[in-house]
Every structure is written in C-alpha cells, then in structure tokens.
Amino acid sequence: MPARNSDTRFGTVTRVFHWLTALLILTAIPLGVIANQLPYDTAEALAIKAQLFSLHKTLGVAAFLLGLGRILWALVERHPAPLHPERKAELTLAGAVHWLLYISLVAVPLSGWVHHAAVTGFAPILWPFGQTLPFVPQSEAVGTAAGAAHWVFTKLLGLAILLHIAGALKHHLIDKDATLLRMLRGVPAPARPEPVRKGSVPVLVAFLLYAVGAGIAALLVPNGEAVAAGAPVEAEASGNWRVVEGTLGISVRQMGADVGGSFANWTADIRFDEAVVDGKHGNVSVTIDTASLTLGSVTKQALEPEFFDVATHPTAVFAADMLPGTAGYVAEGTLTLRGVEQPISLPFTLEITGDQARMLGEVTLDRRDFGMGASYGDEASVGFGVVVAVDLLAERVE
Template identity: 55%
Template sequence: MPRANTADTYGSISKAFHWITALLILTLFPLGVIAENLPYDTNEQLARKAWLFSLHKTLGVTVFFLALTRLLWTATQIRPAPLHPARKAETFLAEMVHVLLYLSLVFVPLSGWLHHAATEGFAPIWWPFGQSLPFVPKSEALAHLFSGWHWVLTKLLLLAFALHIAGALKHVVIDKDDTLRRMAIGKAPRQPAPPRPAHSRAPALAGISAYAAALLAASVMAWPTAAPQAAQAPEAPQAAPMALPANGWQVETGTLALTVTQFGKPVSGQFGAWTAEIEFDETVDDGIAGRVEVEVMIDSLTLGGVTDQAKGPDFFDAATHPRALYSADILALGDGQFDAVGTLTLRGTEAPLDLPFTLRIEDGTARMEATATTDRRDFGIGQNMPDEQNLAFGVEIKVDLVARKP
C-alpha cells in the first residue's frame, strides 16, 4: 500500500490519520458526557470526575495537534476524484461536510483548551504544556465565552460526523461503489476513478461561512452570561467603604481574596461584597491600637471554575449561612507591624484567626497588607474531601486595603 495518496485511493498515512481521528472522536464524546454528569459529592466521586475530565481534555489536545498535522499532510497530497461527479449537489454537500469536519477537529479542542486556560481549578491537562496559554488571562467572562464556543462547535462536529457516516453508508448500501473502500485499511479500489471535474471553491466557502456563523451564534449565546461577570471581574471588587471613626480614615479600595489548592494547583478568588468597621489609633506603637469588625457576603464569592461548588452545601453553604463575621483586636507590634487577633464565624462555626499585617502611612495615604492561612476543617468546610491531594486543608487569606485621611 503506498504511503501517499493517488488519483484512485488514499495512502496509508491518510488512512491512519482518518481512523485514529475517528476513534478519538468516538471516545471523546461519550467520555465528556459521562464526566459532565457524574456527581462530585464525595472525595472519591470528585477524584473520579476530575480524572475523566483530565482524560477528556488530554485526548482533546491530542486531537488538536493530530488535526494540525493531518491538515499539513493533506495540503501536500492529491485527493481522489469523486466517483459520481455528475451528482453535483451530492458532491457539493460531501466536500462541505469535509470542510466542517476539518475545521471542527481544530476549533473544538482549541475552544476547550481556551476554556481550560481561562479557568482556575479542576481537572488538569496531563500534557506537559502547563495549564495556561499565552495571552489567555484567568477570567470567568472569557471562560464562559469559550465554554459557549465549545458547546456549539461540538454540536456542529457531531452533525458533520453523523452526515459523514451517513454518506459513507449510502455509498456502501445504496451506491455499492468504492468510496468507502478507498479509505479502508488494506483495500485497493476495484475500478479507477473518473477524471476529476474542475475544482470549485464553493463548498469550502460554504463550510467556512457556516462555521463563522456558528462561532457568532456561540458568542451571542454566551455574552448575556459573560458580560455581567466581566463587569464584576476580580480586578474591580465591589467592597463597601470602611469607616475608621477614631481619626477619620476612609478606606477607598479593598480586596478580600482567598486561595485554595485543588489537585495540587492553586485556585484564587475573592469576595466582591463585604463591609467593615475599624477603630484605629495610629499613635499607638505597642499594645491594643484598635478593633475591627468585618461582615462578608458569602454569595459574592468568585473562585475560578469551582465557584458554584465552593458556595454549595458541602463547602461555604451560602444558602444556609449567607454571612461570615470576623471580630478582632488590633495589636501594634512596632515598625509598622500589626496583628489582628480575633475570631472568624463561618458556616455557624466560630474559630480563632490571627491576621498579621503591615501598615504604611505616607502623605496621608495608608496601605494595609495581610496574609494568613486557616484550616478549612475548623469550619466544617469540605468534610467530604478528607484527601489533601484533591483539596488541601489550608486556605490562604489575603487582604489589601488603601485608605486616605481627608
């Protein structure tokens, strides 16, 4: 069997590309559906769901590179002429479906990879390329957009794949010709192909136009969800002003962020709505310099691709416990070092939490930065996740405030 294509049949390399790709498609579709519908209520269920999603994503990236290689090979090869050139409508549709398939084999896995790169958290890709892509920031709005692309384009791929199979069966059952035999392993055509008709770009243009329309439709479908989230992106948190009644300080900007570690990878997020009252005496260098009371709205949390899971009953349980409270005394330690020593009430459970922080005041502007780590188990968070390989016990808290004195 020749490696390259001839005027009558496909070569061994084209056949290998064809059947490997078909096998991967037939594997990826059910794998994605199964992974999507698996529960993740327990540690074992989450591990199984994540493993299947990792397999799905890893094979998807494989399809992407396989498709690019196949396109490069196809560009160097002649294509056997259609056996029924007089059937112009059928030939047009067959070539258009081929174009849709080729485009789908590139853009379906690419859209999934983009979605993964824009999302923090959950099933990693096993290829050694890292979990990010150049020029793709971690953004929930972008993640929704790419997810919309992936959803629509997979349906287009499924349609083109089904039409391709239906056409092949027609050639076998109804036409009884050599069309499928040309792509069969170890088979040679029983008759030479007719002369190739004049080449037309119309099927390719029709396929590209259909694909562009599908991408536009996917973008429009995703936009109503992505747009509001873009307005509430982490770069513009909606924290309420914080009053410092002791001496008139007013907090202008603030970020209350947290980082969890899932499957060994950090997942960062923040609370977009919270209020605080702070009493603080900047003249105290040693001892109690004030007090802080913070109220956090749990439902304002965004945490990468696991936001809904994090706010669910097994974790923060936003529906039952919509607020968290932090009360602490502010201790001055000298040299701009302070410690907020208090308690955090979360999910109805109270536990001690110390928050060391630095405070620098220059030209009427104060900058406060704090980092602390707490154990999620102290608040009954993720009790169904006792394995740190799936979800680490430690949760890092970061606070960054800028205040000015009028």
Template identity: 75%
Template sequence: MPARNSDTRFGTVTRTFHWLVALLILTAILLGVIANRLPHDTAEALARKAQLFSFHKTLGLAAFFLGLARILWALEERRPVPLHPQRKVELTLAWLVHWILYLSLVAVPLSGWVHHAAMTGFAPILWPFGQTLPFVPQSQAVANAAGAAHWVFTRLLGLAILLHIAGAMKHHLIDRDATLLRMLRGVSAPDRPHPVRHAALPAILALALYSTAAGLATLLVPNTEAVASAPPPPPAAGNWTVEDGTLSITVRQMGAEVTGSFAAWTAGITFDETPTEGRHGSVVVTIDTGSLTLGSVTRQAQEAEFFDVATHPTATFSADILPAPDGYAAQGTLTLRGVDRPVTLPFSLLIDGDTARMTGTVTLDRRDFGMGQSYDDEAAVGFPVVVDVVLTAARS
C-alpha cells in the same frame, strides 16, 4: 499498499490519519460527556471526575496536533475523485461537511485549551509542558468566552460527525458503491476516473457557518460580574474608607493550587496610628460569599458542602487592630457558615498622608468551619486555605 493517494484510492497515510483522528475525537467526546455527568460529592468521586476530565483534555490536545497534521497533509496531498461526479449538490454538501470537520479539529480543542489555561482548577492536562498558554491571561471572562465557544463548536462538530457517518452509510448501504471501502481497506475505485474541479464554495460556506457559531457563542457567554446572593450591608462607621482592594483565597485541589476571590465585600475601619489602651482601632468586614469565583470549581465551592451560599450568604470578620512585632494584627472572630472561630490576621500597613495600603495573609483550616466534611483526604481538597487581603483606604 501505497502510502500516497491516487486518483482512485486513499493511501495508507491518509487512512491512518482518518481513523486515528476519529478514534481520538470520539473517545474524547465520550469521556467529556461521562465526566460532566459524574458526581463530585466525595473525595473518591471528585478524583474519578478529575481523572476523566484530564484524559478528556489530554486526548483533545492530541487530536488538535494530529488534526493540524491531517489538515496540512490534506492540503498537500491529492484527493481521489468522487464516484459520482455528476451529483453536484451531493458533492457540495460532502465537501462542506469535510471543511466543517477540518475547522472543528482546530476550533474545538483549541477553545477547550484556552478555557483550561484561563482558569485555575483541577484536571490538569497530562503532559510535562505546563497548563498555561502564551497570551492567554488567567481570567474568568476569558474562560467564560472560551467555554461558550467550546460548547457551541462541540455541537457543530457532533453534527458534522453525524452527517459524515450518515453519508458514508448512504453510499455503502443505498448506493452500494466503494466510497466507504476506499477509506476502510484502500479499495481502488472508479476504474476510469473523470477529473473533478474542487470548488471554493464549500470552504466559504463552512467558514460562514463557523463564524455564525462563533457569534452565537458570544451570546452564551455568562456575565462575568459576580451576582451577589445577599448584598452586604453598608460598612460600619469608621475613619477610613476602602477605595480599592482584593480579598482572595487559595486552596489545593487534586495537587494543584486554585486561587479565587470575592467580588463583593465591605470593610468598616477605625484606625489611629497612636494606640489607645493597646489598640489601634477595629475593623468589621462583611463578605458576600455568593460573589466568590474559584477557577473551574466555583459552583462546587458555593454548594452546601463548602460555603453553603444558599443558607449562609454572608460571612463576617470583627476584630480589634493590635500592634504586632512586624506591623499590626487584626484579632477577632470570623463567622462563616454559622460557625464562629477566633482568627488573627497579621498585616503590614504603609501610610502616606491620608492614604494607606494594607497587605495581610492568614491560613485557615476549612475543617474548623465544617467545610468539605466528606473530603477527608487532603490529596483531593487541601485542609489549609490561604486568605490574602490587599486594600487601599483613604482617611475620612
């Protein structure tokens, strides 16, 4: 069997590309559908869900690189002439579907890859080259845009696959010609080919359709502003006002670190450089737990198993500010999910006139607050949760 195409048959290389790409795409789609529908209410279920998503992403990436090779081969290699060159409309539709498939081979896995690279989370790509992409920042906004594009492009790919299969079946069962057999077994047909001019219109239409799909995807991008489940009350009275700051958490899930942050929180700070009765002051922090974003597991983190945002929309940390060997310590009580636990947050403080910059880190144990009780395997969700606080405050 010849490796290259001729005017009447597909060669071995083209047919191998066709069926291998089809196998990868269909398997990746099936794995993605199954993984999306699996629960994640136990450590075992989460591990199974993450494993299927890892396979889905890995196969999608393999389809991307194989698809690029397939497109380059198709652009360089001749294409056998159609069996019914007189059917102009049918040929235009067939080439349009082929161009949509070619574009999808790039756009679908690439948008999924960007979505994966833009956020931390579980289900890594199973390869040794890292999980990030050059020029793709770790950003919820970028992840949302790529996720919306992936959703739309996948539907366009699915439609093109259905039309492609329907066309092949129409040729095989209704026209009873050798169109399908040429790709299945390399059958040579027709006996006397007539030259056919490949018009640019199908490619232009495919690009226009994909541009429309990309525009639709922009309408589906969710608002990146966190929606407060219950707006925190105004900060308690103090002599310092927070001007800027970040309250972030980091936890290990399926062996990978996942970092997120709370978009809505307030702090009432009373602080004096000179201690009074061993205290420099006090702080009251109120956190809107519904404003948390945590990579690809944001929704899971907000459910009843973890932060239980619906029942406990806020968390509070009330503490005295005490001197410590390496700076200061906020020593008090953290109320989270209705559970009170003593917490000491060591922090450093740099004061320049009426401006202060504070950085602090504390490690909590999620089990102390009844979080993830069904996830008793630390390999699925780690027990330690690292809390990092960075803020800039101005003297009132």
C-alpha cells in the same frame, strides 16, 4: 499499498490520519460527557472525575496536534476525485461537512485547552507540557469565554460527525459504491472518476456556521454585575477609611494543584488611627458576598452545600480589633462563615502615605473548622488549608 493519494484511492498516510483522528475524538467525547455527569460528593468520586477529565483533556490535546498534521497533509496532498461528480448539491454538502470537521479539529480542542490554561483547577493534562499556553492569561473572564466556546463548538463537531457518518453509510448501503471502502481499506474506485473543480461555497458555509457558533458562545458568557477583582469596592460610610481598590483572594489545594480565586463583592467598615488608643489602633468589619466567589474550574463545587453553601449562608462577616503586631499589625477578631464563628488572627502590613494606605495581609484557615468538605476526610482530593490574602488600597475620609 501506496502511501500517497491518487485520483482513485486514498493512500496509507491519509487513512492513518483519518482513523487515528476518529479514534481520539470518539474516545475523548464520551470521556468528557461521562466525567461531566459524575458526582463529586466524596473524595473517591472526585478522584475518578478528575482522572476522566485528565484523560479527556490529554486526548483532546493529542487530537488537536494530530488534526493540525492532518489539515496540513490535506492541503498539500491531492484528493481522490468523487465517484459521482454529477451530484453537485451532494458534493457541496460533503465539502462543507469536511471543512466543518477540519475547523472543529482545531477549534474544539483549542478552546478547551485555552479554558484549561486560563483557570486553575484539578484534572491536569497528562503531558509534560500544556498546563499553560503562551499569550493565555490566568483569567476567569478568558476561561469563561473559552468554556462557552468549547461547549458550542462541541455541538458543531457532533453535527459534523453525524453528517459525515450518515454520508458514508448512505454511499455504502444505498449507493453501494466504494466511497467507504476507499477510506476503510484503500480500495480504488472501479473506474477512473472525473476530476471536479473545488469551489469556495463549502468553505464559506463551514466558516459561517462557526461564526454563528462563536456568536452564540458570546451570548452565553454572563455579563454579571459583580465587581471585578481589583476594582474599587464600596465601604460603609461610618469608617474613617474608604477602600478604593482591593482584592480578597483565597487559595486551596485540590488534587495536588493550587487553585486560586477571589470574592468580587465585599464591603469594609474601617476605623483606624496611627496612634494606639486603649491598646488598639481601631476596628474593622468586613462583609463578604460568598456567592461572588470565583475559584477557577471548581467554582460551582465551592458554592455548593458541601463547602460555602451560598444558598443557605450568602454572607460571611469578619469583625476584628486592629492591634499592634510584632512586624506590623494584627486584626484579632471573629469570622462568621456558614453560621460558624471562629477566632481569627490576621497579621498585616500597612504603608500610609498622606491620606492613602496600602494594606497587605494573609492568613491560613482550616476548612474543617467551618464544617466544609465533611465528605473529604483527608487532603488527597482537597487540602485542609485555605489561604486568605487581602490586598487593598484605602483613602482617609474627612
């Protein structure tokens, strides 16, 4: 069996590329669909879901690399002439479907890979590489856009696969020609077909469909009215310091990987004096919109009743006195979260320059103290510790 194509048959290399690509895609797609539908209400369920997603991602990366090889091979290798060159419309449709498949082999896994690299979360790719990508920042915005593109592009891939299979079956069952057998077993055409000059219409149609898909994906990305992390956060007017810039971040351990995120909306009422009065420097009250949390690829899970339960408890409040500490300061107070009050000591440093102050603080909480993740009784799936980090810039209010 010849390795290269001829005018009448597909060679071994082309057929191996074709069927291996088909195997990867037709395995990765159901894995992704099943994993997406599985619950994650227990540690065991989450572990299964993560394993399936890891397989889905790994096969997707493999399909992407194989797809690049297949496209390069198709560009340098001759293509057997069609068996029915007189059917112009059919040839145009077949060409558009092939180009749609080629673009999908790159766009679908690449968009998923970018989403994986841009957000932190569970289900790592099972390769010694690929958890991050060059030029892809750790960004919720990038991850959301890539996720929307991946969702839309998979629909175009599904359309291309269905049309491709329908065309092959039509040739085999209705036309009863050798189109399917040429790719299946390398059977040559019964007669030397007439070569056909390829036009640009199929390519344009395929790229137009993807341009429309990209537009739909852009519309699916929520604009959101939440304040971005690092943007100025309005403070209550009663304090003598006003926050002009700040982040309120959290980090958890899930499936052995650190997952970081932040609350976009929060307000701070700060009263602070450099001098100690009655044993303290002042007090602070922070109100957090828990629904504004983004936490990598597990944001949806974090907002549900098992964890933050934002539908029932949309806000959390930290009220504390600011006291002198051994290496700076400490905010001693109470955190009310999910209707549960717990004493919290938040050590922090403060650098005051004129009328501006930079505050950095970090504390580790135990999710079990607030009734979070009761179904996750150990740390195999979700760690007990939740690191809360505060970084803000405030200015003195006259």
